[in-house]
Amino acid sequence: MAKEKTVFVCSECGYEAPKWLGKCPACNQWNTFYEEKLAKQSGSKYEKKKVAVPMVLNQLEKKEISRNSTGFSELDRVLGGGLVKGSLVLLGGEPGIGKSTLILQICNTMKGEGKVLYVSR
Ligand SMILES: [Zn+2]
Structure with a gap:
């Protein structure tokens, strides 16, 4: 395992x-420090590891997300246009409301997209 340095x-x-500083001694700005992990490579050199950094919302790039239809137009609408590959959706409701029936019907529709795993408790 690679040694880490912060x-x-x-x-x-x-x-x-x-160490964390409240005020930057170089530019005199307050609360601008964020933590970055450095991973030790094969030699004795430390390299920067990708760490999530907070961003301003209007600086984010818009990415097109492909959505798969569930076969139910009303459910697709609630999901923002269908299911997103790799996403997790929690379906809740009172007992006997038809959650399992709906999910099994969606699984039947989605089986052409790849493997479907249905987990129920
Ligand atoms: Zn600075």
């Missing part, structure tokens, strides 16, 4: 510090 980086100017 470094704190200023999101405004890129200044790096070994």
